[in-house]
Amino acid sequence: xxxxxxxxxxxxxxxxxxxxxxxxxxxxxxxxxxxxxxxxxxxxxxxxxxxxxxxxxxxxxxxxxxxxxxxxxxxxxxxxxxxxxxxxxxxxxxxxxxxxxxxxxxxxxxxxxxxxxxxxxxxxxxxxxxxxxxxxxxxxxxxxxxxxxxxxxxxxxxxxxxxxxxxxxxxxxxxxxxxxxxxxxxxxxxxxxxxxxxxxxxxxxxxxxxxxxxxxxxxxxxxxxxxxxxxxxxxxxxxxxxxxxxxxxxxxxxxxxxxxxxxxxxxxxxxxxxxxxxxxxxxxxxxxxxxxxxxxxxxxxxxxxxxxxxxxxxxxxxxxxxxxxxxxxxxxxxxxxxx
Numbered sequence: 001x002x003x004x005x006x007x008x009x010x011x012x013x014x015x016x017x018x019x020x021x022x023x024x025x026x027x028x029x030x031x032x033x034x035x036x037x038x039x040x041x042x043x044x045x046x047x048x049x050x051x052x053x054x055x056x057x058x059x060x061x062x063x064x065x066x067x068x069x070x071x072x073x074x075x076x077x078x079x080x081x082x083x084x085x086x087x088x089x090x091x092x093x094x095x096x097x098x099x100x101x102x103x104x105x106x107x108x109x110x111x112x113x114x115x116x117x118x119x120x121x122x123x124x125x126x127x128x129x130x131x132x133x134x135x136x137x138x139x140x141x142x143x144x145x146x147x148x149x150x151x152x153x154x155x156x157x158x159x160x161x162x163x164x165x166x167x168x169x170x171x172x173x174x175x176x177x178x179x180x181x182x183x184x185x186x187x188x189x190x191x192x193x194x195x196x197x198x199x200x201x202x203x204x205x206x207x208x209x210x211x212x213x214x215x216x217x218x219x220x221x222x223x224x225x226x227x228x229x230x231x232x233x234x235x236x237x238x239x240x241x242x243x244x245x246x247x248x249x250x251x252x253x254x255x256x257x258x259x260x261x262x263x264x265x266x267x268x269x270x271x272x273x274x275x276x277x278x279x280x281x282x283x284x285x286x287x288x289x290x291x292x293x294x295x296x297x298x299x300x301x302x303x304x305x306x307x308x309x310x311x312x313x314x315x316x317x318x319x320x321x322x323x324x325x326x327x328x329x330x331x332x333x334x335x336x337x338x339x
Contacts, residue, residue, distance in 0.1 A: 018079075018080070021079060024076055024081065025081075025082075025229075025231040027231075028072045028081075028232050028235065029232070029238065030235065030238075031071070032064050032231075032235025032236060033239050035060075035067060035068065036060045036063075036236075037239065039056055039057065039059075039060035039063055039064065040060040040243060042057055043056070043183075060239075065232055065236060068229075069227055069228045069229060069232050072231065072232060073227045073229065081231070082229060082231070083227065083228065083229055083230060084228070084233065086221055086225075086226055088222075096159070096160055112305060115307075116165075116308070119307070119311070120165070120167045121148070122308070123168060123169050123170070124167050124168050125148075126170065127167075127170055127173045128142065128168060130170065130174050131173050131177055135196060136181070136196055137196055137198065137199060138177075138199055147168070151167045154166050171240050171241075171244030176205070178196075180199055180200045180202070180205060181196045181197075181198065181199045183196055184197050194246075250282070250285055253279075253281075253282040256270075256278065288314055292307070292310060295307050
């Protein structure tokens with residue numbers, strides 16, 4: 001590394017790695033995260049009116065992406081910023097040439113399609129359970145089987161034309177419900193928590209948003225969407241992760257591991273379940289999360305393909321009471337050693 005110039009030697013792709021490139025990458029990524037969270041939490045401030053604060057909070061993410069994309073592409077135009085690659089190989093809507101595939105590829109696609117459909121099944125049902133939670137106070141009933149049928153038909157059509165798949169996902173769907181809801185802050189035993197009082201249950205919001213997504217794919221690619229730096233997209237995903245943590249019981253129980261016992265929130269599982277058992281259950285979930293991350297973020301594509309099967313293997317661990325058996329055994333073992 002040449003310390004005087006602050007740059008490394010040429011990389012494999014022929015581009016030079018400059019120090020300012022890395023600094024700008026971090027600036028745009030964390031700037032998108034900070035600006036998005038700042039505008040998202042603006043509803044908790046006393047400024048402006050309540051309706052205007054809600055509008056700003058609902059549009060926190062697009063505002064942050066637009067501002068940071070303009071900053072990276074124009075304010076720092078002399079610094080190299082990596083954008084996502086987009087090349088038009090075939091016009092949008094071209095039917096995929098499935099008939100040209102050999103028999104072996106068709107058979108292999110059956111196995112891969114099963115893993116992918118199982119992942120869709122998990123995401124769809126988990127998201128539906130979160131959205132239809134009693135805390136959201138939704139009045140209309142659920143249609144789980146009909147939703148799966150619609151998702152299957154849509155993905156078959158999208159696959160034939162090589163378009164992205166669609167299904168309910170986290171945190172998009174819960175955030176959509178949150179954007180349509182009226183929320184109040186209430187104090188319970190010294191702890192402030194948000195409570196949803198009313199949700200505007202309408203299909204127009206989802207319909208209009210997906211129509212705009214389709215129009216953006218037709219008219220806004222490659223420009224101006226290609227002006228969005230990859231670092232801003234990474235900040236977008238960090239924002240989605242940070243906002244989905246709010247109200248997540250697993251994250252709340254992780255915080256209990258480092259929280260003073262007198263400051264525990266008055267949640268139902270704290271009042272009914274022994275604290276040691278709660279902490280052991282949280283540790284078991286952290287181990288499962290580590291396994292999922294190891295397979296989900298593996299650098300090898302074939303390892304990532306078995307990610308849905310790993311999720312399937314967690315079903316007996318959670319629903320056949322293996323975790324309960326392990327926790328009971330550990331508690332009994334500790335008591336035996338203490339005696």
